[in-house]
Amino acid sequence: MSEAQLVHIVDDEESIRKSASFLLRTSGFETRTYPSGVAFLGEAKRAEPGCVLLDIRMPEMDGLEVQRELNARGVTMPVIVLTGHGDIGIAVQAMKAGAVDFLEKPFEKDHLLEAIATAFGRLAHDQDSDQAQRDAEVRIGVLSPREQDVLRGLVRGHPNKTIAYDLGISPRTVEVHRANLMGKLKARSLSEALRIAFAAGLAA
Known part of the structure; x- marks a missing residue:
C-alpha cells in the first residue's frame, strides 16, 4: 500500500479519539480527528477522501x-457509526x-479493522452494487417466511420482545429464529445481517 488510507474520527470524547487514532495508526492508516460533528462538517x-468513524451521541449535532x-x-465517504x-x-x-x-463501545480492534475494511471496500466497489443486491436476495431467499419476519423486525430496530409480541410468538422462539437466520446468512454479527437485508431491499 503506497499511500495510507485515511480515517476521519468524529467523537466528542477525547479518550475515544486518541485510542481509535492510535489503534488505526499502528495498523497502517492515517487519521484525522474532530471533536464534534460541526467541526467535521466544516472540513x-x-x-481528503477516506472513511468516517462517527459517534452517534454528541452535543450540538448528533451523528444521525x-x-x-x-x-x-x-459527501459520499462511507460512514461507520459508534x-x-x-x-x-x-x-439501524x-x-x-x-x-x-456500526460498532458498540467499547469496540474491539478486530471489529474496528473489519468495519474499516468493509468501508474502503464499498468506496472502491460502489459500481458492484447491482451484483451485491442479487447476492443478498439469494441469501435472503433461503430463509423461511418466519425467519424473514424476524429479520424484518430487526431491520425496524425492534428488540426480541417486541418482535415476539408483533408476531404472536414467544421471545424464546424469536431467539431460535434469529440464531437460525444468522446461521443461514452466514452473518457473524447483527450489523452484517442488516447489511444483507438492506442490500436485498428487505427494509422497504
Whole structure:
C-alpha cells in the first residue's frame, strides 16, 4: 500500500479519539480527528477522501444529523457509526441512511479493522452494487417466511420482545429464529445481517 488510507474520527470524547487514532495508526492508516460533528462538517467538503468513524451521541449535532447533512451535501465517504449500549434502533436508522456498519463501545480492534475494511471496500466497489443486491436476495431467499419476519423486525430496530409480541410468538422462539437466520446468512454479527437485508431491499 503506497499511500495510507485515511480515517476521519468524529467523537466528542477525547479518550475515544486518541485510542481509535492510535489503534488505526499502528495498523497502517492515517487519521484525522474532530471533536464534534460541526467541526467535521466544516472540513468535510474539502477533506481528503477516506472513511468516517462517527459517534452517534454528541452535543450540538448528533451523528444521525451529521450523516444527513453529509448526504445532503453530496459527501459520499462511507460512514461507520459508534454507538453506546442499547442504541441499536439508532444504529439501524444510520444504516438505512447509508452507514456501512456500526460498532458498540467499547469496540474491539478486530471489529474496528473489519468495519474499516468493509468501508474502503464499498468506496472502491460502489459500481458492484447491482451484483451485491442479487447476492443478498439469494441469501435472503433461503430463509423461511418466519425467519424473514424476524429479520424484518430487526431491520425496524425492534428488540426480541417486541418482535415476539408483533408476531404472536414467544421471545424464546424469536431467539431460535434469529440464531437460525444468522446461521443461514452466514452473518457473524447483527450489523452484517442488516447489511444483507438492506442490500436485498428487505427494509422497504
